[in-house]
Amino acid sequence: MIPVSIREIIDKRQFEHVYQPLWDLFNWSIFGYESLLRVKGINNVEHLFQKAREEGCLYELDFALLESSIFQFPFLENKGRLLFLNVYPSTILHHEFKPFLNRVIERFPYIKNRIVFELNETKEEEDIWGDGELKARIKLMREYGFYIAVDDVGKGTSALQKIIELQPDYVKLDRYYAQELAADEEKQKMVSLFLRYCDRQMALVLEGIEKEVDLAQAKLLKVPAAQGYLLGKPDKLT
Structure with missing residues (x-):
């Protein structure tokens, strides 16, 4: 249970960000960071977003987190590295998104050319993905110099459809x-x-790397990029 209102959390900026590295496995270097939310006293931030949806201020929370993540990220100290930001499709469709x-x-x-918008997938917004306006907004985002990523690919059949229709820059x-x-040949075949499929048009990022043997296998399969606790836990950047 969230003890305070979401609007209070937004107004008082009662949150912070940690950043988890994404690694280029070909050059063995960090090429980007994913911004992740932390709120004191809340272990599962998904509950926070669910309450924001119930209170009718999900887009306000999303806007506040996006701007705060960008403000806190040390771009100058991380030249050339990308910042991955999670965003809901409903936020992208909101009339305040372009402003x-x-x-x-x-x-x-x-x-410019340093931000990757990572589209969050939820059951509540499943119908939005087929909205032609979403595709138009994504086109606009690319014209502004932003990149697009689709998360949790392979978890359900709908994610495959999104790859085909949206042609994201990154497939996670x-x-x-x-x-x-x-140890699993079937997973190796699927990877x-x-x-x-991604070939050179999209960059595949393998999430959840936690063991050295699995990292070695990913490199053997020529997976270009990876993320996981073995490669770096979410933390503040100084």
Whole structure:
């Protein structure tokens, strides 16, 4: 249970961000960070977003978190590295989203070609993905110099459809495929299948790497990028 209102959390900025690295497995270097939310006293932040949806201020929370993540991220100290930001499709469709992008770009002009919007998938917003307006907004985001990622791919059949229709810049493969990857030939075949589909048009990111043997297998399969506790836990950047 969330003890206070979401609007209070937003107004008082009662949250912070930690950043988890994404690794380029070909060059063995960090190429980006995913911003993750932390709120004192709340272990499962999904409950926070659910309450925001119930209170009718999900888009306000999303806007506040996006702007705060950008403000806190040390872009100058991480030259060339990308910042992955989670966002709900409903936020992208909100009438305030375009003005928000204009405001953020005006305030932080150096973020051009440095931000990856990672689309969150929820049951409540399943119908939105087929909305033609969403595709139009994503096209606009690309024109502004932003990139797109689809998360939890391979978790359900709908995610595959989203890849085909949206053609994201990054495809984040669900952590299921990383778990015991070295010992599971069927998972290896599926990862190879995703790699062939993505080819050079999309970058495949394997999430949930926790064991060295599975990382070695991912590199053997020529997975280009990975993320997981073995490679780096979410933490503050100084």
